[in-house]
Amino acid sequence: MHFFVKEGNSIVNGTKKVLFSATVYSHLAAFHKPFMKMLQEKGYEVHAAANPDHGRKEEIEEMGVVCWDIPFSRSPYHIDNFKAMSKLTHLFHNHYFDLIHVHTPVASFLVRYMAKKCKQGPVLYTAHGFHFYKGAPIQNWLIYYTAEKLARRWTDGLIVMNKEDYDNGKKLGFKEKESLFFTHGVGVSFDQYSVSTDSSGYVRQQLNIADNDIVITCIAELIERKNHIYLLRNWKNILNYSPNIHCLIVGTGRKEAELKKYVEQNQLKNIHFLGFRKDIPEILSQSDIVTLLSFHEGLPRCVMEAMVSGKPIVVTNIRGSRDLVKHGVNGFVVDLEDDQSLIESFVKLINDKKLREQMGQASLNEIQPYSLTNVLHEMQRIYSRFIRE
Structure with missing residues (x-):
C-alpha cells in the first residue's frame, strides 16, 4: 500500500501512516494493542506518541510500532504540555499521518489542535469517560466541557462507549453515525x-x-x-x-x-x-x-x-x-x-x-x-x- 506524502518540504513515496496517541504508553499498551495490530495487518505503518514515564513503551515497540516520546502531562496546567506542543510540531512537520486516533483528555486536546494546525489527516478521539459527567464537580464542567467544545472543530470523529457520553457528544455538536460513534468499549477477550x-x-x-x-x-x-x-x-x-x-x-x-x-x-x-x-x-x-x-x-x-x-x-x-x-x-x-x-x-x-x-x-x-x-x-x-x- 504505497502513496505520496509530504515529509518536511519534500514529497516521498511511502506507506500510509496511522498515529495513536495518549498521555502515557501504558494506556496504549493496556487497551489499544489489538487495534494497532489490526491496522498493521492491513498494511499501515503504525506510530505512537506518548509519555514514557509510566512504562510499557517496550510492549508497543515490540509490535513494530514507531514510538515518539512526547512529554504530555495529565494536568492541563503543567508546563510540560508546552514542550509537548513543540515536539508535536516537529513530528507533524516531518510526517504526514493519514489517520490520527487520540485518547486521554489532555494529550488528545493538544494532538487534535496541532494536527489540524499542521494539516494532518482525519483525527478520531475516543472518550474513555468524559471528565464531565452527571455529579461531577463544577470545575470539571468548566474546564473539560469547555475544552471539548473548543476541540470539536478539530475532531473528525468522536467515539464513546456509554450512553451518558453519547448524549453529551450530541450536545457538543457531533452528529450520530457521521461524526459520533458508539462502540462496546475496548473489547474483552x-x-x-x-x-x-x-x-x-x-x-x-x-x-x-x-x-x-x-x-x-x-x-x-x-x-x-x-x-x-x-x-x-x-x-x-x-x-x-x-x-x-x-x-x-x-x-x-x-x-x-x-x-x-x-x-x-x-x-x-x-x-x-x-x-x-x-x-x-x-x-x-x-x-x-x-x-x-x-x-x-x-x-x-x-x-x-x-x-x-x-x-x-x-x-x-x-x-x-x-x-x-x-x-x-x-x-x-x-x-x-x-x-x-x-x-x-x-x-x-x-x-x-x-x-x-x-x-x-x-x-x-x-x-x-x-x-x-x-x-x-x-x-x-x-x-x-x-x-x-
Missing part, C-alpha cells in the same frame, strides 16, 4: 476469561479460604475514585449476616496504606489485599461475587472481565457501570452512599447460590456484544470511513 485456566484453586489455598466460603472480589486501583471505603465501612454489617465470607482487594495505588490502616483500626476480618496481580482470570474463577463501587467510570474493564467469567456484579449507579450491569438481572446497581441497599445486595447474593448462578449466566449473555472480536469489527468500520484506500 473471551478466550482469556470465559474458561478457567485454573484447576487447583491455589488462590483460595494461599489465603486459607475454604471451598464453601463466599469470595467477593474488587479489582481496582487503590485510589479515591474507586471508593473502596464504601465496602469497607459496611463490611462488619455484611459479616453479621454471614461470617464465612472473604473480600479480595486486587490492585495498588496511593490509598493502599490508608485503606490497610482503616482495616486494622476497625478490626475488619477476612479482608485480603492482594496487590498487583497478573493472574486475574484465576482470581475471578475462584470468586463468587465481583464488585466495583466507583464514583465515576467510563466503561470499567474489570466489570466486563467479571461478566465474561460468569459472575454476578454489584456496582454503584454511575455512568459505565450501569451500562454493563442491569439491576436484578446480572447483578445489583446501588446508589452512592446507600449503605442499606449495598448490604442487602450482597446479602441476597451471599445467601442464594441459585441467584448467583442465574445472574452469572445473565452476565455471560449481556457481555456478548463487548467481545474483542466484535469491537475490532466496530472499529474497522469506523476507520474505513476516514482512511481513503
